[in-house]
Amino acid sequence: MTKLANPVNWVEHARTLSIQGQSFINGQYVHAASGQTFDCISPIDGRILTQVAACTQVDVDQAVVAARAAFNDGRWRGLPPAKRKAVLLRLAELIEQHGNELALLETLDMGKPIRDSLSIDIPATARCFRWYAEAVDKLYDEVAPTAQNILATITREPLGVCGVIVPWNFPLIMAAWKLAPALAVGNSIVLKPAEQSSLTAIRLAALAAEAGLPEGVLNVVTGFGVDAGQAIGLHEDIDGVFFTGSTAVGKYILQYSAQSNMKKVGLECGGKSGHIILADCGDLEAAAEAAAFGIFFNQGEMCSAGSRLILDAPIRDAVIEKVLQFAQQMQPGDPLDPTTRLGAMVDQTHTERVMDYIASGKQEAELLVGGKQVRIDTGGCYIEPTVFDQVSNQARIAQEEIFGPVLAVITVNGVEEAIRVANESIYGLAAGVWSDNVNTLYQAARALKAGVVYANCYDADDITTPFGGYKQSGIGRDKSLHAFDKYTELKTTWLKIR
Ligand code: NAP
Numbered sequence: 001m002t003k004l005a006n007p008v009n010w011v012e013h014a015r016t017l018s019i020q021g022q023s024f025i026n027g028q029y030v031h032a033a034s035g036q037t038f039d040c041i042s043p044i045d046g047r048i049l050t051q052v053a054a055c056t057q058v059d060v061d062q063a064v065v066a067a068r069a070a071f072n073d074g075r076w077r078g079l080p081p082a083k084r085k086a087v088l089l090r091l092a093e094l095i096e097q098h099g100n101e102l103a104l105l106e107t108l109d110m111g112k113p114i115r116d117s118l119s120i121d122i123p124a125t126a127r128c129f130r131w132y133a134e135a136v137d138k139l140y141d142e143v144a145p146t147a148q149n150i151l152a153t154i155t156r157e158p159l160g161v162c163g164v165i166v167p168w169n170f171p172l173i174m175a176a177w178k179l180a181p182a183l184a185v186g187n188s189i190v191l192k193p194a195e196q197s198s199l200t201a202i203r204l205a206a207l208a209a210e211a212g213l214p215e216g217v218l219n220v221v222t223g224f225g226v227d228a229g230q231a232i233g234l235h236e237d238i239d240g241v242f243f244t245g246s247t248a249v250g251k252y253i254l255q256y257s258a259q260s261n262m263k264k265v266g267l268e269c270g271g272k273s274g275h276i277i278l279a280d281c282g283d284l285e286a287a288a289e290a291a292a293f294g295i296f297f298n299q300g301e302m303c304s305a306g307s308r309l310i311l312d313a314p315i316r317d318a319v320i321e322k323v324l325q326f327a328q329q330m331q332p333g334d335p336l337d338p339t340t341r342l343g344a345m346v347d348q349t350h351t352e353r354v355m356d357y358i359a360s361g362k363q364e365a366e367l368l369v370g371g372k373q374v375r376i377d378t379g380g381c382y383i384e385p386t387v388f389d390q391v392s393n394q395a396r397i398a399q400e401e402i403f404g405p406v407l408a409v410i411t412v413n414g415v416e417e418a419i420r421v422a423n424e425s426i427y428g429l430a431a432g433v434w435s436d437n438v439n440t441l442y443q444a445a446r447a448l449k450a451g452v453v454y455a456n457c458y459d460a461d462d463i464t465t466p467f468g469g470y471k472q473s474g475i476g477r478d479k480s481l482h483a484f485d486k487y488t489e490l491k492t493t494w495l496k497i498r
């Protein structure tokens with residue numbers, strides 16, 4: 001992992017940081033055509049960081065015109081893969097060189113601890129661009145086994161103009177998972193970051209230009225989902241829309257495609273993952289720690305959060321005791337303090353939504369710890385790590401995605417019930433299972449309906465592995481070589497040999 005130099009005082013650094021809130025279209029910073037902006041508010045203390053361009057359909061149209069022109073004249077797609085690789089490698093370098101600035105922007109904008117932005121978000125983003133850059137000049141196409149007088153080739157071609165719509169929980173990483181493979185194979189992009197976290201996307205586009213990405217290839221259109229997002233979804237000249245966000249909005253994206261040009265759709269949506277600890281787990285300490293981090297990391301704003309802790313009856317008390325100890329140690333703190341493990345929730349609206357779930361949890365289960373908003377005098381948005389016991393899997397807090405530091409503990413008897421409960425969900429993003437019996441682990445992994453299964457660990461991550469969901473957690477996969485499937489069309493060419 002790349003080492004990033006730590007400035008001594010992040011609060012001081014934040015004071016002198018220059019922040020750009022304009023969109024980036026055709027190689028230029030631009031205001032929204034309407035001139036409208038919205039406040040970019042930091043959930044750390046409620047301060048206004050800057051004004052961000054509130055783009056609408058007119059701006060999306062301009063970005064698509066630029067992206068289409070870049071695609072059609074081949075200024076990027078037409079380069080040999082090794083040349084595209086060089087530009088994306090340079091971008092990865094620039095991301096690292098500007099690591100402190102990007103990490104600080106991310107933390108100020110959406111409230112995650114600076115230690116996480118620095119040690120996870122920035123290195124993972126750089127690594128993602130580097131990995132797809134390295135991959136793209138090693139992809140070979142196919143020749144079909146046809147008759148001798150026929151040459152049938154199966155080639156991958158870039159899709160064209162890709163719309164990319166991302167959420168706010170890992171703003172840079174979520175964007176990079178889509179941009180890196182899509183750009184590597186030659187597409188042009190119109191990216192809409194979440195309204196709560198526009199800043200690093202804008203900065204990334206400028207760094208990409210500095211790295212040598214031709215103008216018009218990567219456009220960032222800031223603004224609200226119902227304006228800029230919907231305009232991307234419904235656009236007649238966008239060839240594919242690749243979305244990460246909630247299941248509810250993912251369904252709109254499918255509808256937009258159907259209502260417009262049947263554009264290709266990739267969806268990475270919500271989750272309500274079951275994290276199972278079985279009675280024969282030999283290391284309850286490690287399992288409890290993973291269970292706690294699996295829900296409290298990133299303030300619980302994790303699509304793959306192990307939000308339902310499914311405990312085998314014989315070990316439940318022991319595990320709960322340890323989880324509560326970890327919860328005590330993860331009290332929310334100032335995200336700019338490098339020792340803080342749990343930062344601010346993304347904004348006031350989301351804080352209220354999580355507090356509403358906590359209120360309904362109090363009606364349907366037993367609150368063991370947490371449940372309160374704290375640090376209110378800072379003007380920021382902070383919620384204590386919260387654990388509910390005696391939760392029925394039918395309860396609202398067991399079925400709906402909370403996207404906050406709220407854990408629901410469900411007790412079961414044995415592996416079969418554990419798997420049944422884990423699978424009783426509209427979601428299927430991730431699942432976890434702990435046991436000292438490898439046969440049990442393997443069979444459980446096969447039986448769990450989830451795109452990712454963690455056995456004797458949780459939240460393991462590497463760009464080499466696919467990520468995405470079964471059921472209403474999505475369609476398609478990010479990461480790994482499989483991601484190229486989303487951003488390419490397969491073409492069969494028949495050549496008759498005379
Ligand atoms: P969200 O509300 O669904 O928003 C996601 C993005 O869609 C934002 O950019 C949003 O814009 C935009 N959007 C909203 N309404 C839209 C519409 N009608 N048309 C087009 N775009 C629209 O999700 P979020 O609250 O940002 O993020 C949390 C969700 O993301 C959770 O459900 C989480 O599980 C999911 N997530 C999934 C993964 C995964 O890999 N499966 C990873 C991370 C997060 P505005 O916010 O600006 O309005």
Ligand code: MG
Binds near residue numbers: 197
């Ligand atoms: Mg913000």
